[in-house]
Amino acid sequence: MELFPPMPLAEWRDTKETLHRFTQVVGKIRLASSVRRNHWWNVPFHLTGRGITTRPMGLVDGNPVFTIDFDFVDHRLVVATADGRTESFPLAGQSVASFYRRTLDALAALGVRVEIRLPRPYRLADADRPFAEDVEHATYDPAWANRFWQVLGQVGLVLEEFAARFSGKVSPVHLFWHSLDIAHTRFSERALDPPAQVDPVTREAYSRELISFGFWFGDADLGEPAFYSYTAPEPAHLAEDPLTPASARWIELADSHLAVLRYDAARAEADPRAAVLAFFESAYQAGAVRAGWAVGPLACPGGITDPRLTDPPLSDPRLSDLRPSDPPP
Template sequence: MTDLFPALPYADWRPTRDTLHRFLQVVGKVRLAASPRRNHWWNVPLHLTGRGLTTRPMSVDGVRSFCIDLDLLDHRLDLTTADGGRWSFPLTDRSVAAFHADLAAGLAALGLDVTIADPRPFDLPDRDRPFAEDTEHATYDPAAVTRYWRVLGQVNLLLEEFAGRYSGKTSPVHHFWHTFDLALTRFSDRVVEHGAATDPVTREAYSREVVSFGFWFGDPATPEPAFYSYTAPEPAGLADAPLYPGAARWQEQNGSHLAVLTYDAVRATADPRATVLEFYESAYRAGAIAAGWSVDGFSCRGGVTDPVLAAARRADHERVLRAEHDMAVASDWGSAR
């Protein structure tokens, strides 16, 4: 099972990670400029494909469609248009400045007039340096990027499965290029009032109560990959709730609390997939119960809302639990004899 979750020490691939992060920010800002806005910024993130990441189709004029795909197995960028146009270049041996220039050249060559509103990194240490001037970040280890992609794919499958257990409003599973994490969010649809001083990004992202789940690849503040969850706004007593498995913990961050389970702790277990799902479920119940959500009302076993099939599945589940209980009792009785 650990082959599904290969070792990914933050320090070992940090230079490549920092370069790739900025590549994704360049592509993501094109997506931001060329997509219609959706609630909670759902138009902004990147999505997974069978070979890497995609912007999904977008358009400058609402008519002519184009797409940017990052192939993280062959390590190429493909810019394509619905009418057959294509521009491609390798991801290796490029600084951020060169990547930015090559993508801009491709957009121009295909007649796509895209203007990035702020062509600089978002919320990174070099946020004041334009992409076009960043020759510092130029490390790209293909093996490390492919390993990142494989981890991303496994976590994506876990989050897709976890998403099916909730019948309320749920975000897609998507890769946020600004924070370099894969995330899924559940909503109660209870409106959250923000003060006028709250920035517009936060006001849109957290206009409703949420419990969010995801995976990040580490950063200077937390230099190790980890699974996480948070509830916003944070209800009283959240960090007093139990988390599972035992290696999970509440971590204070910017005045609130994250539920955290490190990637290496998951890799050390006999069943990493079951461990992550147990963690997400415990973090969800902690947040939802403390915030007063209808946990039973939103429950959706196996992604089923059909009441007939759902009742049959509940009955099957209860029969399994009774059988397991009877076996345990019989075993205890036999041991006592």
């Protein structure tokens, strides 16, 4: 498949809306069955060679160790326990209601008991409708679901490459199910104290100064896929700084700005991968310099923190067979 294949939202919107709710069902199971991590890092999905996974859950809550995977090659939901037992069912032909019921049935068949505290969508238009009652969203086109996963994998690798350039605290590259975006975040050491009225989810997500980078497939606000970046809290005059490539723009939100590079604009560049990396770097430099981060000391060229390893040839003969990006034996 070509790098960054066409992904027009209008052509797969119904599948996206259904799939988004499927991921929220499983994401809320992940939330209920995992050990809490800072900034909610326990909650997102991670990519696999066939789709996305919750990673292992259970154990601490009396359940066996189990995982839930979306297989976008064979188009099945697969629930598995560490002792090798599995339950699965097809993703196509399911409404949100039937998907929800069959997921819980698969867990029960494996001896897993999970209570979802709020079994309804999070921050979606039908947030008041329980999953069990949603028979409206029932479109699943396997071709678009597979392309969704292919694009996630491609973008994920670009984000991994960008993440390697920073030696400070960073998040994994992971897929958030609340907004269906794949993201990577860099943090400074400065703690924040959001106003008391800020909800607990947001307080934990933004408890440290950060700059985030990612990609999402489009929504009601921006009706096309795009790469993005934002700095929180936003330093003064951030949107005055130039972005790369020239097609990238700052978009004004309610009280901040979002750096945006449209997916189709990136695809039109001579080297789309390099264009996306340049976009992320320009947004990072704008936010980090304006916020007073130690940009130089936090740099990590080629994913290497040891300055003796950054200048080839490697002086240690024990490392002579390693590329600069390889870990030592």
